[in-house]
Amino acid sequence: MRRVVIIGGGAIGSAIAYFLTRSPEEEPFEVTVVERDFSYKQASSALSASSIRQQFSTAINIEMSLYGIDFFRNLGETLRVGDDVPDIGLVEPGYLYLASPAGVDVLRENHAMQKAHAVDVALMTPDELKARFPWISTEGVALASLGLSGEGWYDGYSLLQAFRKKAASQGVRYVQAHVTGLRRNGRTVTGVQLDSGQTLAADVVVNAAGAWAAKVAQWAGIDLPVRGRRRSVFSFSCPDTLPGCPLVIDTSGIWLRPEGRQFICGFAPPEDQDHDDAPLEVEYEAFDSFIWPSLAERVPAFEAIRMTGAWAGYYEMNVFDHNAILGLHPDCDNLYFANGFSGHGLQQCPAAGRGVAELIRFGEYRSLDLSPVSFARILENRPLLEKNVI
Numbered sequence: 001m002r003r004v005v006i007i008g009g010g011a012i013g014s015a016i017a018y019f020l021t022r023s024p025e026e027e028p029f030e031v032t033v034v035e036r037d038f039s040y041k042q043a044s045s046a047l048s049a050s051s052i053r054q055q056f057s058t059a060i061n062i063e064m065s066l067y068g069i070d071f072f073r074n075l076g077e078t079l080r081v082g083d084d085v086p087d088i089g090l091v092e093p094g095y096l097y098l099a100s101p102a103g104v105d106v107l108r109e110n111h112a113m114q115k116a117h118a119v120d121v122a123l124m125t126p127d128e129l130k131a132r133f134p135w136i137s138t139e140g141v142a143l144a145s146l147g148l149s150g151e152g153w154y155d156g157y158s159l160l161q162a163f164r165k166k167a168a169s170q171g172v173r174y175v176q177a178h179v180t181g182l183r184r185n186g187r188t189v190t191g192v193q194l195d196s197g198q199t200l201a202a203d204v205v206v207n208a209a210g211a212w213a214a215k216v217a218q219w220a221g222i223d224l225p226v227r228g229r230r231r232s233v234f235s236f237s238c239p240d241t242l243p244g245c246p247l248v249i250d251t252s253g254i255w256l257r258p259e260g261r262q263f264i265c266g267f268a269p270p271e272d273q274d275h276d277d278a279p280l281e282v283e284y285e286a287f288d289s290f291i292w293p294s295l296a297e298r299v300p301a302f303e304a305i306r307m308t309g310a311w312a313g314y315y316e317m318n319v320f321d322h323n324a325i326l327g328l329h330p331d332c333d334n335l336y337f338a339n340g341f342s343g344h345g346l347q348q349c350p351a352a353g354r355g356v357a358e359l360i361r362f363g364e365y366r367s368l369d370l371s372p373v374s375f376a377r378i379l380e381n382r383p384l385l386e387k388n389v390i
Helices: 011-021 059-073 101-116 126-132 156-169 210-219 284-298 300-304 345-362
Strands: 002-007 029-035 095-099 121-124 143-147 173-176 179-185 188-194 199-201 204-207 226-237 247-249 255-259 262-266 306-318 325-328 335-339
Touching (some): 011 335, 011 345, 095 101, 101 121, 156 173, 156 345, 179 210, 210 226, 210 306, 210 335, 284 306, 335 345
Antiparallel strands (some): 121 143, 179 188, 188 199, 226 262, 226 306, 325 335
């Protein structure tokens, strides 16, 4: 029986553990997941805005999220444990991308790619946009793209826990500990060292360490271009309701969506202010100086909003091309990577989990070919350019 040690027990690591152990009639694995904090208080899985979309500009991201939405729709039965049927509260009001005149050509190119992959999406003129959402201002908007189905949001922490509980029910062992190093012998990692002094012997090791993945790779002598990038999320209330409100990506770069009776929003800082591994402190000044004015310009009712809370979490940002990095590095035969999702990890965890499990079990992808996001593109300097990065 091959021993698999997964470093990181968030949604990605737990999804891999689930897929590795869901078919006991196939080769059995002894799977151990090492998670440094069972409270997940700094985990991206717990701090995410937890959304899913199909409106990407690359085929592989579209295909991964198409599988993701199908998995989420059937998650209750798929991940049930006895009478415990998980519910992640999935809703599908869609994503709404707003384009300025300068962004029209890109939006049309993306639309063509999405339609070629059977994404349920529609382009709208400003007049059509206003007719559908009377509460929105179309100032500066030349074209809009709305996902009609398959896009929305859910409870990311519940998703994480559903994967974790199902994996545990299938025999996966979870250990709370800090990984402090890897033991490597030639082309093979033979063990995972813990802060307790224990070393977990391993035939297969998976790096699913999220924003801390680069350090794990470094222990094996591998350079992984993944850094923790802070993202602040703000919640606010508004006296008015916005019927049918989807997740809106504004021309200014901010995003917003409903959250129960309130709303949440966020933004990506300018590149020169987006520092690696910044402290998880909320960027309140950005809300006052940039986000609130932009919100009020796009939705006049937001002139009267009141901030009700905020938090900060990490994107595990692939600074090479903002896409996932999956599979082996050519310098090591048994260290698998599942990193760099750049804000797409929760929606792509079903496809990534299934794919990495197939690589470990069969040495190849059997369901969906994820080779476009392999390490090879980085080593060969072939970035996979995703135009729709939020």
